[in-house]
Amino acid sequence: MENNFYLIGVGGQGVISLGQILADYALEEGERVKFFKEVGMAQRGGPAHSEVRMGEVFGSRIPPLSADLVVVMELAEGLKTLELVKPGGMVILNKKKIYPLDLMVHPEKYPKEEEIAYLFEEAGARLFWIDAGEIANEVGLPLAENIVLLGVITYLASLDKEIILAVLKKNIPYEVEKNMAAFDRGYKIAEENIAEKEKGEA
Amino acid sequence: MRKLLTGNEAVAEGIIEAGVEVVSGYPGTPSTEVILTLLPLVKELGIHIEWSVNEKVAAEIAAGAAWAGKRALTTMKMSGVNVAADSLASIAYSGCTGGLVIFVADDPGAHAGMPEQDSRYYAKSLVIPMLDLASQQECLDYVKLALEISEKIGGPVFLRSTTEVSHAASNIETGKKLKLEKKEAHFTRDIAKYTKAGSTWCMAQHQEALNRSVLALKVADNYVTESGIKVNETHFEPDSPCGVIYAGAVEGNFREALKRYQLKISWLKIGMVHPLPEERIKEFLAKVDRVLILEELDPIIEKEVLRLASPGDGEKKVKILGKLGHLLPLTGNYSFKQVKNALEVLLDTKLEAEPDPQLLQRAKELEVKRPTSFCVGCPHRGTYFALNQAIKNLKYKKGEIIITGDIGCTILGMNQPFESCWTEVAMGASIGLAQGFKWAGIEKPVVATIGDSTFFHAGIPPLINAVYQQVPLTVIILDNGWTAMTGFEENPGTIPLKEVNRTRVDIAEVCRGCGVEQVNTVDPYRPEEAIKAIMESLEYPKVSVIVSRRECALQAKRRRVKLPQRQVDIEKCTGCRICLNTLACPAMVFHPKEENNKPYMEITADCFGCGLCAFTCPTGAIEVIKDGE
Numbered sequence: 123m124e125n126n127f128y129l130i131g132v133g134g135q136g137v138i139s140l141g142q143i144l145a146d147y148a149l150e151e152g153e154r155v156k157f158f159k160e161v162g163m164a165q166r167g168g169p170a171h172s173e174v175r176m177g178e179v180f181g182s183r184i185p186p187l188s189a190d191l192v193v194v195m196e197l198a199e200g201l202k203t204l205e206l207v208k209p210g211g212m213v214i215l216n217k218k219k220i221y222p223l224d225l226m227v228h229p230e231k232y233p234k235e236e237e238i239a240y241l242f243e244e245a246g247a248r249l250f251w252i253d254a255g256e257i258a259n260e261v262g263l264p265l266a267e268n269i270v271l272l273g274v275i276t277y278l279a280s281l282d283k284e285i286i287l288a289v290l291k292k293n294i295p296y297e298v299e300k301n302m303a304a305f306d307r308g309y310k311i312a313e314e315n316i317a318e319k320e321k322g323e324a
Numbered sequence: 325m326r327k328l329l330t331g332n333e334a335v336a337e338g339i340i341e342a343g344v345e346v347v348s349g350y351p352g353t354p355s356t357e358v359i360l361t362l363l364p365l366v367k368e369l370g371i372h373i374e375w376s377v378n379e380k381v382a383a384e385i386a387a388g389a390a391w392a393g394k395r396a397l398t399t400m401k402m403s404g405v406n407v408a409a410d411s412l413a414s415i416a417y418s419g420c421t422g423g424l425v426i427f428v429a430d431d432p433g434a435h436a437g438m439p440e441q442d443s444r445y446y447a448k449s450l451v452i453p454m455l456d457l458a459s460q461q462e463c464l465d466y467v468k469l470a471l472e473i474s475e476k477i478g479g480p481v482f483l484r485s486t487t488e489v490s491h492a493a494s495n496i497e498t499g500k501k502l503k504l505e506k507k508e509a510h511f512t513r514d515i516a517k518y519t520k521a522g523s524t525w526c527m528a529q530h531q532e533a534l535n536r537s538v539l540a541l542k543v544a545d546n547y548v549t550e551s552g553i554k555v556n557e558t559h560f561e562p563d564s565p566c567g568v569i570y571a572g573a574v575e576g577n578f579r580e581a582l583k584r585y586q587l588k589i590s591w592l593k594i595g596m597v598h599p600l601p602e603e604r605i606k607e608f609l610a611k612v613d614r615v616l617i618l619e620e621l622d623p624i625i626e627k628e629v630l631r632l633a634s635p636g637d638g639e640k641k642v643k644i645l646g647k648l649g650h651l652l653p654l655t656g657n658y659s660f661k662q663v664k665n666a667l668e669v670l671l672d673t674k675l676e677a678e679p680d681p682q683l684l685q686r687a688k689e690l691e692v693k694r695p696t697s698f699c700v701g702c703p704h705r706g707t708y709f710a711l712n713q714a715i716k717n718l719k720y721k722k723g724e725i726i727i728t729g730d731i732g733c734t735i736l737g738m739n740q741p742f743e744s745c746w747t748e749v750a751m752g753a754s755i756g757l758a759q760g761f762k763w764a765g766i767e768k769p770v771v772a773t774i775g776d777s778t779f780f781h782a783g784i785p786p787l788i789n790a791v792y793q794q795v796p797l798t799v800i801i802l803d804n805g806w807t808a809m810t811g812f813e814e815n816p817g818t819i820p821l822k823e824v825n826r827t828r829v830d831i832a833e834v835c836r837g838c839g840v841e842q843v844n845t846v847d848p849y850r851p852e853e854a855i856k857a858i859m860e861s862l863e864y865p866k867v868s869v870i871v872s873r874r875e876c877a878l879q880a881k882r883r884r885v886k887l888p889q890r891q892v893d894i895e896k897c898t899g900c901r902i903c904l905n906t907l908a909c910p911a912m913v914f915h916p917k918e919e920n921n922k923p924y925m926e927i928t929a930d931c932f933g934c935g936l937c938a939f940t941c942p943t944g945a946i947e948v949i950k951d952g953e
Contacts, residue, residue, distance in 0.1 A: 132694070146328060149326065149327075149328045149495055154494075155493070155494060155495045157492065157494070158491070158492045158493075159491065159492075159493075160435075167910045168696045178583065179580065180575075180576050180577075180578075180579035181576035181577040181580040181660055182576055183576075185577075185580065185660040185661070186661055186678065186679055187676075198690070199692070202687070204679065204683055205684055222692060222693065223695070223697075223740070223908050226916075229916065233692070241683055244680070244683055
């Protein structure tokens with residue numbers, strides 16, 4: 123068995139620390155882990171991504187059509203992951219849009235949500251939409267956008283919640299209450315959303 | 325113990341376990357984290373760890389320690405080997421008594437910019453055995469192995485990594501900390517070994533270095549590390565005519581493919597890439613008909629395999645697949661897809677379908693480009709703004725003044741909106757290159773921009789040259805006090821932290837000491853004074869230096885420096901975007917005109933308070949709302 127997580131966004135969103143939590147989780151679970159992080163120009167508003175592979179894996183990079191779960195923290199950055207999504211795999215689309223300089227002046231040039239969704243659906247992905255930034259604001263900790271998503275991931279990928287929370291506390295020892303709240307909100311939204319979908323299908 | 329470590333962290337762990345006593349290096353992606361991991365432990369370990377002024381000095385320090393009998397290791401990126409090579413060539417001839425390891429991280433794929441040069445050539449030309457790292461576990465194991473080989477053969481050993489191995493993390497087994505006999509530092513005078521006077525000694529030393537390489541292979545070829553890794557390993561599948569010879573980071577993707585497609589093929593893994601295990605390769609070639617060579621960058625192994633595979637009379641001919649037949653590229657690091665495609669050719673069979681190319685094409689078209697600029701509050705923003713302004717004030721057109729750039733954060737001045745720098749060559753090269761433009765006959769002013777650490781590294785000799793040759797030149801040293809691009813390492817200009825004993829070297833004094841008569845220190849957060857000084861410098865008839873000094877904003881933020889906070893007065897803001905277009909600060913957000921709203925700028929909470937935007941605003945709409953502390 124293997125489980126491949128691909129996380130992508132823009133520098134400052136916590137893409138790497140989110141990956142670190144998942145990688146540490148896998149280590150706790152006793153799985154073989156590969157964790158790759160691309161930061162490069164992230165500090166300067168550039169793209170950032172990380173890949174976490176668990177189970178019988180050898181390469182540190184996820185092969186094409188093999189990502190079980192793709193987490194798109196910045197919407198347009200998600201376009202870079204189409205090659206990787208496993209048909210039938212899950213894609214979490216965070217509604218956050220971060221405009222580079224020229225798009226600030228011409229926001230209409232930013233790719234449309236519908237088109238991004240269409241491409242992922244054509245690639246055979248199941249989509250899960252969320253506005254994690256808004257939830258993080260509601261919790262009172264805008265930086266916890268990635269932790270809201272951690273809650274979603276934990277539910278969708280059926281990770282052991284106790285272990286994830288223990289790793290979370292260890293990796294982010296400050297603002298524990300708010301981070302826990304952010305995690306819970308994400309987890310519950312995923313739970314409710316999936317329950318509703320199943321009801322619809324039934 | 326099981327730990328999740330990146331390759332570089334594993335090298336650091338190896339250094340601790342191997343009892344290395346002197347560690348030196350110069351920062352350079354992807355090698356930097358080895359020393360970054362060790363530095364916080366310096367007191368606990370009781371060893372010497374340092375960021376040296378450049379790779380050559382770092383290598384010399386490690387060699388000195390090893391000549392005194394201690395275990396020593398030096399770290400650098402591939403570009404650094406060029407700098408250190410002069411000394412390393414001689415050091416390799418002399419050999420060593422204590423273990424001496426040169427850790428070099430190559431960057432196939434140029435993730436950090438710079439030439440993709442293949443350091444394996446240096447192993448050959450400098451006559452230094454080289455181990456090539458294929459996994460994070462090897463990073464730990466091979467540090468110990470490299471030191472063991474070094475001491476057994478009495479010469480230095482290269483340990484080569486690549487970005488893919490150095491920057492990825494994996495669960496690895498840490499080993500035992502070696503219990504080494506405590507040795508006093510001791511160096512025996514032996515001028516036939518440690519000097520290069522006379523051809524007899526040099527040639528004898530050369531021969532000894534060659535002999536040591538042969539010995540190194542004997543130690544490594546059948547070596548099994550503490551965690552069970554075979555350095556060179558041959559695996560035969562009796563029923564397959566196909567084989568793969570590989571080395572380095574490709575191992576991950578190759579093994580992934582073996583498992584994924586349940587391939588039964590023979591393979592030969594090469595952990596010591598110089599010298600190559602020729603006998604092992606010949607044995608392998610005897611049992612296969614088709615061989616794929618997987619190695620990133622240059623076809624070094626492939627060429628040797630071709631030579632070894634040349635059939636003599638009556639011998640069979642083995643088909644060799646790799647870069648020379650254009651199956652695999654000479655550039656970049658191999659993706660899983662490239663390895664898979666090459667295996668498909670080797671096996672003459674399709675292994676897996678690929679993603680829909682039309683879908684990928686459409687996604688590519690929609691992608692949002694994110695040009696990188698300076699960080700929020702970066703002092704370099706102020707320097708390039710002032711430089712552009714000074715050029716404009718002197719009535720030169722944009723694009724008329726050649727500005728040579730240099731390595732590090734300062735090169736970002738090439739990007740929008742500044743578009744200042746024209747060239748980027750190598751550490752310190754901005755100052756030498758600029759003199760060439762002048763001697764070629766460029767009459768308008770020529771400017772060189774360089775960062776503080778880059779200046780210390782290799783910028784001083786070209787500056788002295790400019791003084792001596794009386795070249796009219798403007799050198800702007802963007803002194804932010806840190807080696808910032810690679811992750812905020814200290815350099816001789818860094819204001820020492822309380823807990824360390826260092827003597828700070830003042831760049832302005834260095835320049836004066838080099839004979840520069842006009843040296844001006846300015847604050848890039850005060851554009852008026854910076855513009856004035858640069859204008860004067862551009863018109864000065866000899867070489868002049870501007871030290872544009874202000875601490876890196878990210879480091880200042882960490883030290884909790886608080887500058888005045890500013891806000892946009894929406895009433896006064898006309899939405900002209902002059903601030904945005906001239907500075908491109910990531911803390912600025914433009915709100916376009918909506919139905920009942922006029923367009924306006926917003927300064928976000930990320931603002932550090934450099935105040936440059938207020939200077940550019942034609943309507944005075946950016947005002948201080950809270951004073952600094």
